[in-house]
Amino acid sequence: MDLDIKIIRMVWGFVETLNPTSLLKLSDIELIQKLIAEVEKASFLSPEDSQNLSKYIGSRTPLIRDLADTKFE
Numbered sequence: 094m095d096l097d098i099k100i101i102r103m104v105w106g107f108v109e110t111l112n113p114t115s116l117l118k119l120s121d122i123e124l125i126q127k128l129i130a131e132v133e134k135a136s137f138l139s140p141e142d143s144q145n146l147s148k149y150i151g152s153r154t155p156l157i158r159d160l161a162d163t164k165f166e
Contacts, residue, residue: 096145100132102120107131123158125150136158 102139107128108116119127128150138146150157 096142096149099113100136100142100146101140101149103132103135104128104146106161108157113164121151121154126156128157131157 111127111131116124116127125147128139128148132138132146133143
């Protein structure tokens with residue numbers, strides 16, 4: 094998986110700024126789609142980048158949920 098570091102930073106920036114309550118309500122698939130959509134608003138993603146980003150986010154959904162849950166408390 095070869096993702097540009099700027100894209101990875103964008104994902105974590107969105108995780109930090111999006112409403113934690115709404116993130117926690119999303120299913121894993123919806124969470125992945127939401128974050129990819131946010132990145133696509135800010136940067137062009139090739140189909141390969143989008144697929145790699147989906148795998149990256151999917152492998153980190155427990156961490157994303159933990160961060161959102163911590164912000165929610």
